[in-house]
Amino acid sequence: MEASDRSDDFIPAGLASFGIEADEVELAMIGAVHQVFWGPIQGLLALDLGEIEPERNPDLSRAPR
Amino acid sequence: MSAALDLSLRDQAAAIAAGDVDAADLLEASLERIEQRNPAINAVVETFPERSREMLAAAPPGPLHGVPVVIKDEWPLPWRAERFGAAELMRPTAPGESGPYRALCDAGAVIVGVGNMHELGAGSTGNVSFYGPCRNPWDTERCPGGSSSGPASSVAARLVAGAVGADGLGSVRFPAAYCGLTGLKPTFGRSAMEGHHLAPVTDLIVSGPLCADAADCRLLGSVLFGEELAAGEASGLRIGVVRDPVSEDVTPEVREACEAAIEALRGETGGEVREVVLPDLEAATLAAILLINAEGLAGTTPERFNHLHPDLSPLARAVLKYRLLLPAPALVQAERLRTLMRRRLADLFEQVDAIAWPTVPAPAPPLDPAMVELPSGAHGADQANVRGAALANLTGIPSISFPVGLSSEGLPLALQLQAAWGRDELLLDAAEAFERASERRWVESKPPLAEAEPTGA
Numbered sequence: 421m422e423a424s425d426r427s428d429d430f431i432p433a434g435l436a437s438f439g440i441e442a443d444e445v446e447l448a449m450i451g452a453v454h455q456v457f458w459g460p461i462q463g464l465l466a467l468d469l470g471e472i473e474p475e476r477n478p479d480l481s482r483a484p485r
Numbered sequence: 486m487s488a489a490l491d492l493s494l495r496d497q498a499a500a501i502a503a504g505d506v507d508a509a510d511l512l513e514a515s516l517e518r519i520e521q522r523n524p525a526i527n528a529v530v531e532t533f534p535e536r537s538r539e540m541l542a543a544a545p546p547g548p549l550h551g552v553p554v555v556i557k558d559e560w561p562l563p564w565r566a567e568r569f570g571a572a573e574l575m576r577p578t579a580p581g582e583s584g585p586y587r588a589l590c591d592a593g594a595v596i597v598g599v600g601n602m603h604e605l606g607a608g609s610t611g612n613v614s615f616y617g618p619c620r621n622p623w624d625t626e627r628c629p630g631g632s633s634s635g636p637a638s639s640v641a642a643r644l645v646a647g648a649v650g651a652d653g654l655g656s657v658r659f660p661a662a663y664c665g666l667t668g669l670k671p672t673f674g675r676s677a678m679e680g681h682h683l684a685p686v687t688d689l690i691v692s693g694p695l696c697a698d699a700a701d702c703r704l705l706g707s708v709l710f711g712e713e714l715a716a717g718e719a720s721g722l723r724i725g726v727v728r729d730p731v732s733e734d735v736t737p738e739v740r741e742a743c744e745a746a747i748e749a750l751r752g753e754t755g756g757e758v759r760e761v762v763l764p765d766l767e768a769a770t771l772a773a774i775l776l777i778n779a780e781g782l783a784g785t786t787p788e789r790f791n792h793l794h795p796d797l798s799p800l801a802r803a804v805l806k807y808r809l810l811l812p813a814p815a816l817v818q819a820e821r822l823r824t825l826m827r828r829r830l831a832d833l834f835e836q837v838d839a840i841a842w843p844t845v846p847a848p849a850p851p852l853d854p855a856m857v858e859l860p861s862g863a864h865g866a867d868q869a870n871v872r873g874a875a876l877a878n879l880t881g882i883p884s885i886s887f888p889v890g891l892s893s894e895g896l897p898l899a900l901q902l903q904a905a906w907g908r909d910e911l912l913l914d915a916a917e918a919f920e921r922a923s924e925r926r927w928v929e930s931k932p933p934l935a936e937a938e939p940t941g942a
Contacts, residue, residue, distance in 0.1 A: 434810040438787035442806060449803035454810075456868065460771040461815045467768055469821040480688055480881030481674035482906050483831040484824065 430454075487514045491935075494552060494646035494701040501551040508551025508595070512541055515553040515597045519644050522934060525625050528638035529555060529598035530616040536564055540595045549708060550593030555600045555639040555648040558616075559632075560585050560692075561680055562596065569682075570602035570614040570632065572796035575805065576682055576784045583680025585649045585692050585709060592708040600635025600648055602656075604801050605781075608632060609659040609845075609870040610855040613798055618852055621663055622932035623896055627849040628866065630660030636695045637664040643935040646696065647705045651681070653690035653777050655874025658886040658901060661695055662844035665888045665897030665930060667916055668695045669702045670874075672906050673881035676709040686783040689776065689878040698928040699887065699916035706909070719914040722756035724902075725837035727763050731873045734861045735846035742890035742898040743843045746919060750841075753922035754915070759837055766876065769826050772819035773875035778808045779816055827880045834905035839915060841902050844886040845870050848896035877903050885912040887919060888927035897927070 431450050435442050442450065475484055489497060489506045500506035516534055523529050537553070544550055560583040561567050567578055589596060601619040603611050611634025612618040619634035621627040622642040629638040633650025637660030640648050650657040652670040661668025676692045678684045694705035700716075707714045724747055726732060732743075751758050787809060793802050833840070846869050847857035855866045877884035882903055890898040900919075904911050920928055 431807075431810065435806060438790075438809055440787055440790045440806060440809065445799065446802055446806065449799050450807050450810075453800075453803050453807045457771070457774075457807075460767065461775075461812065464768045464771050464775075464815055464818050464822065465812075467765065467818065467822065469818060469825060472821040472825050474820045474824045475827070478688075478824070478827070478881075479674075480906075481672055482881075483834075484827040 487518060490514055490518055490646070491643055492646065493698065494696055495704050497552045497646055498549055498704070508541055511551065512537055512553055512595055512597065515645055519598060522642050522644060525934060526620040526622055526638045526642055527617050528601055528619055528635040528642060529644060530558060530601045530635060531565070532598040533564065537595050537597050540590065544593040544595060545591065547591060547593030548704060549589070552594050552647070553597040553645050554589060554594050555598050555636050555645050556585060556589070556596050557600045557633050557636050557650050558602045559606065559651045559681065560649070562586055565599065567682070568615060569606060570604045570616065571801065572615050573794040574682060575781065575789065578682055581680060584677030586680070588677045588708050588711060589649070594708070597645060600633065600639055602634055603631030604798055606632040606651070606653060606656060607801065607804060609655060609867045610850070611660060612852045612855055615796065620852065621849050622934040623665065623849065626852055627896065628663060628852055628855050630663030630849065632656040633660050633695060637661060637666055637668070640664070640666055640695055640697060641932055641935065643931070647701055648695045649709065650693055650695050651690055652693050652878065653687070654773060654871055654878055657693040657695060658844050658874055658884060659870055661886040662899030663849040663897065665927070665932070666695050666697060667699050667702050667885065667887040667928065669693050669706050669909065669912065670877055670884040671706065671710065671909050672883040675909065676706070677711065683780060686780050689773065689780065698920060699913045703913045714910050714913060717910060717914050719754045719911060719918045722750065722754035722839060722915055722918070723837040724751060724756060724758045725761035725833065725840045726758060727761055727840065727842065729763070729766050730861070731766055732842040734859050735843050736859065738892045739843045739846060739898055743900045746889035746900045747841050749922040750915060750919045753918045761833055761837060761840070763829060763833065765822065765826070767872065768822055769879055770872045770875040772822045773879035774871065775811055775815055775819045776879070778811060782808055823879050826876065830880055830882060838911060839902045839904045841900060842873060844873060844899040844901040846873070848892045848894070848898060873901060882906055883909040883912055885916055887916045888930070889919070890927060891930065
């Protein structure tokens with residue numbers, strides 16, 4: 421299945437699943453936010469990071485161990 | 486006495502310690518100047534003269550004894566809960582002591598007012614706030630930068646000589662850049678954070694100083710760090726530059742000023758400039774945005790989002806609700822990328838001492854619309870700005886912004902340096918080296934609003 425950016429489906433359904441109300445103005449604004457983020461999110465997801473083992477409880481005050 | 490307000494933070498402290506300036510007079514002068522100049526910039530959203538006088542009366546001897554400062558609306562005070570620039574926060578707040586408040590108290594400083602900030606800390610421009618837009622003293626129709634807009638605008642207008650901000654995705658560095666100041670984003674965990682409403686959950690936000698120059702940032706930073714940030718030399722500074730939109734997709738004036746500054750810094754330190762490779766910066770920016778938005782969900786429930794305050798801006802309401810829809814795989818991927826970027830930086834800082842690129846790609850945009858015109862086209866300032874700042878927050882490294890020129894419209898231009906974990910002192914040393922190289926031209930430049938004639942002796 422191809423990836424979709426159809427925010428007009430995804431956003432109201434997603435919010436409804438949490439029981440969250442949003443009027444048309446809010447939905448339009450959330451859709452605009454989604455349009456800004458969705459492309460970069462897909463880009464992030466496409467990065468091959470499978471070999472990277474995330475630091476456990478990283479100490480961000482220091483270089484990684 | 487108002488002339489003393491135009492002294493540096495360190496000179497104010499020294500003058501009070503030497504008995505040349507009376508701290509009580511300085512406090513009254515600061516309050517008076519806020520009355521005079523603040524209406525034009527909306528930098529200070531609340532003063533509390535009696536509380537400030539009480540602080541002064543109780544002030545211990547210390548490195549900032551009797552010196553007035555402003556603190557961002559991100560920190561509680563014993564007599565005032567923070568509002569975060571918003572009609573409401575997603576978690577309850579209450580008056581109380583914060584780490585920065587305690588550090589300032591112990592240093593003898595006097596909090597003279599609370600600085601405006603971008604609503605919920607969620608913007609780089611400072612033009613959206615529950616208190617109304619903060620304005621830039623260099624041009625009051627322009628953005629001051631955010632989210633630490635009020636602290637920066639206060640210092641640029643010389644209401645005070647130092648202010649405490651916070652930086653989660655550039656929120657000290659952006660307003661420093663737009664207002665022609667020096668701003669330090671400390672290494673994660675080095676500066677006081679206790680009492681911040683997100684302190685228990687954040688891996689990205691730090692408190693940081695905003696001052697006219699690096700020596701003042703060193704002084705105020707030492708207070709926030711609880712340790713002296715010793716001055717040293719940035720001799721032989723190895724400066725890394727990257728060929729990436731963060732340094733290339735900038736206005737010609739920004740590019741020229743930053744390239745000239747890097748060359749001046751190289752010359753002053755007897756160092757070298759190397760081109761370095763740092764892939765995936767755009768993805769790293771998004772990773773930081775995702776993670777800080779996820780942090781903001783802590784302690785809230787979906788039900789809470791059905792009762793948002795009607796005075797929250799439409800964009801804030803949208804972003805708050807959108808947070809719930811962030812895909813979990815992207816958050817997992819963001820953590821993995823954070824690890825990768827930290828490892829890459831650790832390797833990179835074996836080759837260079839600092840990475841340099843413009844703090845912001847264009848000078849301060851108009852208040853409305855807050856758009857910038859770049860070689861790649863017109864962009865919202867937030868989207869353009871964040872790509873230069875997020876890496877430091879994602880990985881924990883320190884970063885500094887300092888002024889390196891003025892645009893043809895008379896607006897500040899700024900360079901950002903980033904260094905390895907714990908090398909905050911080196912960044913201050915480097916900024917001071919550039920001040921020497923530029924004969925302090927840019928750190929001593931003042932906006933028209935701050936050039937007004939003193940009203941007293």
